Every structure is written in structure tokens, then in C-alpha cells.
Amino acid sequence: MTDLIHLPDLTAAELIDFVQSLGAPAYRGRQIFTALHARRTGDFDGITELPKAFRQQLSSRAATRSLTVEQRYISADGTRRLLLKTHDNLPVETVFIPEERRDTICFSSQSGCPLKCDFCLTAKLGLLRTLTAGEIVEQIIISLNDAYGEGVETPRGTNLVAMGAGEPMLAFDSLMKALSIMADPKGLHIVPNRVTVSTAGIVPRIYELAQIPDRPHLAISLSAPNDELRNVLMPINKRWSIAELMQACKAFEQSLKRGERFTFEYVMLDGVNDGDEHARELAALLKRHNLRAKVNLIPHNAAEGLAYLPSTPERVAAFKGILESHNIAAYVRRPRGQDIYAACGQLAAKRASNPLALTNIVARSASTQPSLASPSSIV
Numbered sequence: 139m140t141d142l143i144h145l146p147d148l149t150a151a152e153l154i155d156f157v158q159s160l161g162a163p164a165y166r167g168r169q170i171f172t173a174l175h176a177r178r179t180g181d182f183d184g185i186t187e188l189p190k191a192f193r194q195q196l197s198s199r200a201a202t203r204s205l206t207v208e209q210r211y212i213s214a215d216g217t218r219r220l221l222l223k224t225h226d227n228l229p230v231e232t233v234f235i236p237e238e239r240r241d242t243i244c245f246s247s248q249s250g251c252p253l254k255c256d257f258c259l260t261a262k263l264g265l266l267r268t269l270t271a272g273e274i275v276e277q278i279i280i281s282l283n284d285a286y287g288e289g290v291e292t293p294r295g296t297n298l299v300a301m302g303a304g305e306p307m308l309a310f311d312s313l314m315k316a317l318s319i320m321a322d323p324k325g326l327h328i329v330p331n332r333v334t335v336s337t338a339g340i341v342p343r344i345y346e347l348a349q350i351p352d353r354p355h356l357a358i359s360l361s362a363p364n365d366e367l368r369n370v371l372m373p374i375n376k377r378w379s380i381a382e383l384m385q386a387c388k389a390f391e392q393s394l395k396r397g398e399r400f401t402f403e404y405v406m407l408d409g410v411n412d413g414d415e416h417a418r419e420l421a422a423l424l425k426r427h428n429l430r431a432k433v434n435l436i437p438h439n440a441a442e443g444l445a446y447l448p449s450t451p452e453r454v455a456a457f458k459g460i461l462e463s464h465n466i467a468a469y470v471r472r473p474r475g476q477d478i479y480a481a482c483g484q485l486a487a488k489r490a491s492n493p494l495a496l497t498n499i500v501a502r503s504a505s506t507q508p509s510l511a512s513p514s515s516i517v
């Protein structure tokens with residue numbers, strides 16, 4: 139695989155260059171791009187418009203897939219969680235959530251994660267590797283095929299959220315390239331306006347994202363109203379404080395389009411960050427910065443190996459009420475796929491009965507791989 143060109147990693151223009159380097163005309167590149175992305179074809183034999191000899195030539199130089207499906211869990215509510223494996227044996231997770239109007243796919247940007255959010259199971263893996271653009275695109279293709287079948291037109295539109303494993307702002311280049319490949323009208327045609335990127339607060343990237351004209355929406359995982367508590371729950375806060383984060387959000391606000399708002403994600407942890415005083419402090423913080431924002435309250439998903447319990451529904455409701463009494467829009471995220479451990483922060487769970495098994499599998503496979511560099515010098 140490593141010597142083969144991974145075709146989902148190429149833009150249409152790059153694919154044309156590639157086929158021309160093999161002596162084929164440009165239109166063959168366009169045919170391949172459409173087959174891979176619009177029809178979600180998984181092998182060269184499925185691209186029947188290509189001459190057989192060219193398909194053979196291609197298969198000796200390039201690959202249509204680099205991820206393989208290891209496990210599939212289907213929830214009673216229709217949520218589908220895929221455990222995928224990269225060509226170098228690292229875990230990647232993708233969750234497909236069917237909804238009435240649009241489907242949502244929650245994808246990973248890294249295998250593992252270098253950030254150490256205390257309430258997150260993925261954090262226990264550490265960073266294994268940042269994913270390539272092609273590996274991000276392929277998660278969406280595989281996920282749609284898993285739900286609907288290869289080549290079957292999807293009945294609804296698709297929203298994407300970069301909220302799976304990893305910190306997407308530390309996979310910035312891969313993510314931006316993947317978004318441009320997926321936006322191509324001749325391919326998946328999922329435009330950035332249908333994509334939300336959730337960050338734990340990589341401040342320089344927030345400024346950078348604001349400069350991109352056709353950018354995705356931004357969500358900030360906050361989960362604490364003050365530095366003291368956030369330093370514990372999300373240690374990235376020691377690098378960039380809440381004040382610096384808010385300053386970046388204020389600058390980003392200039393780029394918000396009409397009707398667009400920030401989303402602040404707040405994971406509700408029983409007896410830790412869910413008190414009335416926390417709600418009042420959060421309201422005061424958001425008011426002080428006067429941001430066009432809403433707050434998503436996310437009931438924590440307890441898992442073996444994590445020290446926190448979810449807030450009670452009554453506590454979540456009381457917290458929401460306090461925010462609303464300060465004119466802050468607050469919503470409670472409906473949990474999906476809980477029976478298959480598909481929820482936020484649980485994506486390292488290999489099997490529902492043994493969530494930490496993956497940690498061990500990964501530790502073993504990582505020790506056989508070359509050491510992996512940090513994805514960015516930012517942290």
C-alpha cells in the first residue's frame with residue numbers, strides 16, 4: 139500500500155495529472171474521480187468505462203481504498219459505528235447517524251489524540267498518527283456505502299462533523315484538502331457549509347480558519363466556565379486560556395455569515411462542572427464577550443476507565459434553564475448510539491463489553507510501527 143498512490147487522497151486535478159503521467163488522456167482522470175467519489179466505487183473492476191488494460195495498469199500503481207472495516211456496530215436507533223483500520227494497522231472510527239432530514243457522519247481526523255481531555259476515552263490512546271486527506275474522505279465513502287450500498291444514491295443530504303477521534307485543528311492540512319475533495323460537484327458534493335469542525339481550542343488555527351472564505355462551521359469544546367476547572371478537564375487550556383480562546387472567537391465572529399452562530403459544546407459531568415454556579419459563570423463569560431453563540435449541553439457518556447459520571451437529566455435541565463434565563467440559546471444533545479458506544483468521548487471503546495481492549499491492541503501495533511511524529515509544532 140505504501141508504494142501505491144491512494145486515489146481518494148487526490149483532488150480531481152491531481153488525479154488528471156496522475157493519469158497523464160501514465161500516458162492516459164485527462165478525461166480518464168475525471169472518469170475515475172466520478173467513479174470513486176460520486177458512485178463510491180471501491181475497486182478498479184467497477185470502473186467499467188476504463189479499458190481493461192488501463193485498469194490493470196492502475197491497479198499496479200494505485201489503490202482505491204486504504205481503510206478496512208474491522209467491526210461494525212448497529213444501534214437500536216439506527217446509528218452505525220464503524221471501527222476501521224489503516225494500512226499501517228491503526229484504529230479509525232466513524233459514526234453514521236441517520237436523521238429525518240439529513241444524515242450526519244461523525245468522522246475522525248487522527249488515530250488516537252494527543253490532547254488529554256480528562257473525560258475522553260480516546261485520550262487514553264495518545265496520538266498514533268494524523269490521518270491523510272484520503273483517509274478522511276474514505277471514512278465518508280465507506281460510511282455511506284455501509285448505510286446505503288455502493289453506488290446507491292443517498293436519499294437525504296449529508297452533514298459532516300469532525301468530532302470523532304483526534305483534534306481536527308491539528309490535522310488542518312489533511313482536513314482542508316479533504317473538504318475541498320468532498321466539495322467537488324463531480325464527487326461527493328458535500329460543501330463546507332455542511333461541515334462542522336469541533337476544536338478543543340487550538341487558538342492559532344481559529345484565526346487561520348476565519349481567513350478561509352469557503353470554510354466549515356466552528357464548534358468549540360469548552361466544558362468549563364473558568365481556567366481552574368478547564369485546566370483539569372482539558373489540559374490544552376494551560377497552553378491557551380479561556381481569555382485567549384474568547385479573543386480568537388471574537389476575531390472569528392467577523393467571518394460569521396448571516397444567521398451563522400458559534401457552537402460551544404459543554405460536556406455535563408456530574409458534580410464537576412454542572413452546578414448552578416457553573417451555569418451562571420458560563421452565562422457571564424459568554425455575555426461578557428457578547429458572542430453570537432449557542433451552547434450544546436452534552437450528557438457525558440460514562441465508560442470504563444473514565445472517572446466521571448453523567449449529570450442527571452434534572453441537573454442538565456436546571457443548567458439549561460439558567461443559561462436561557464440569561465438569554466443564551468442552549469440545547470441538550472440527544473444521545474445517539476449509546477448502546478454501541480458511539481457517543482462522543484467513547485470512540486476508543488473497542489467492544490461494548492471491554493472498552494479499553496483497543497488501548498492494548500493499539501499499544502502493541504504502535505510498538506511495531508516507526509515512531510510517529512507530532513502532527514504539528516503548535517502543541
Ligand code: SF4
Nearest residue numbers: 251253255258261304
Ligand atoms: S475530547 Fe477530542 S480533543 Fe479531547 S482528547 Fe478526546 S478526541 Fe482529543
